[in-house]
Amino acid sequence: MNQALIIIDIQNDYFAGGAMPLNNPEAAADNAKLLLEHFRQYGKPVIHVQHLAASPELGFMLPGTEGQKIHPSVAPNEGETVVIKHYPNAFASTNLHQVLVEFGVTEVVLVGMMTHMCVSSTARATIEYGLKTTIAHDACATCALPIFDEVIPADNVHKTALAEVSNIAQLVTTRALLA
Helix, strand or coil: CCEEEEEECCEHHHCCCCCCCCCCHHHHHHHHHHHHHHHHHCCCCEEEEEECCCCHHHCCCCCCCCCCCECHHHCCCCCCEEEEECCCCCCCCCCHHHHHHHHCCCEEEEEEECHHHHHHHHHHHHHHHCCEEEEEEEEEECCCEEECCEEECHHHHHHHHHHHHCCCEEEECHHHHHC
16 A cells, blocks of 8 residues: 655645744644655655635735745645645645556545644545545644634634544554654
8 A cells, every 4th residue: 555645735824923823833734744754754755735826815834925834834845746735635626636647646645734724625525536544633723614693713613623524534643654
């Protein structure tokens, strides 16, 4: 089984000073970096997914800004694949599936931001391609979400998003993947 690491949207806008800071993105990025180093060490494919806003109304991930750049902690090395996306699902209107086929990938490990949006959307799409999917849940981050007249705390949003995809993807810690 050929396994690839897909790093989804770990970009500057999600960190302090960015246009949409998340809850504790540093811890998620640190864990993603550990997995990135592991995959590089063993010569396994690494795919960086970078979101570029399709419209300025989004307010973040705007093309040409510092915020849309991949965070330095997980920056691609020369020769590593970068897939540009404009929608939450990293497969939608991108060449991600083609890249995975070219690498002979049958299993993906997903990490990234935001758990409730792009990570879960991409996880859902993997079943359409017959991919075995693992999410390193401690290498993902999200934010609190307002609904009606309350705010759902980020930790609850994170856990709920993971619960929603738990029958599609195996949920593990970074430490378990590295063991």
